[in-house]
Amino acid sequence: MRVLALVAALAFVAPLSAQANLVAAPSTRATTVMSVSAPRVQGQPAPAAKSVKIDYGQPHARGRAVPTELGTDGTVWRTGANTSTTLTTEVALTIGGAAVPAGNYSLYTVREGGKYFLIINNNTGQWGTEYDKSKDLARVPLTARTLTDAQESLQIALVPPMSGPAKGQLTISWGKLHLSTEWAAR
DSSP, X not given: OHHHHHHHHHHXXXXXXXXXXXXXXXXXXXXXXXXXXXXXXXXXXXXXXXXEEEEEEEEBOTTSOTTGGGGSTTOOBOSSEEEEEEEEXXXXXXXXXXXXXXXXXXXXXXXXXXXXXXXXXXXXXXXXXXXXXXXXXXXXXXXEEEEEEEEEEEXXXXXXXXXXXXXXXXXXXXEEEEEEEEEEEO
């Protein structure tokens, strides 16, 4: 009977010790989604909402300086980790002054002459480091500022206004770097 109790106890201990060896992934997936819709007309059903979505690999600093790719002029950064960061929009947009038709795009970031730019690229589904400049739809300027406190994980957001039309700020933050540009539905 004691042997059975000992075997049963060991069976429960083994999975716990295996879990002690688990480690968190260096990056995770994250998605930001903005729903936009036309104004509702009284007496008619509400129009179907359309979405603007950004899906990206979310790297975590874990004590390293970030983002190192943006520390050197001319180095294109995949704006995330692993596969390319993907913008999927069901509505036409204006991002940083550039017309972006409804569709799928990859987003990259680059620093040139000490200024930052968001690259909207027509190529999608590729590994993030497989950038093809010939597929660029647009390069839009980003406003850069330094954060007081470092942000551990990359955050990309579509920040809307308090009320009014579908527009706002597209923000990219990681480490002490915060980049932004305006977006609006057309």
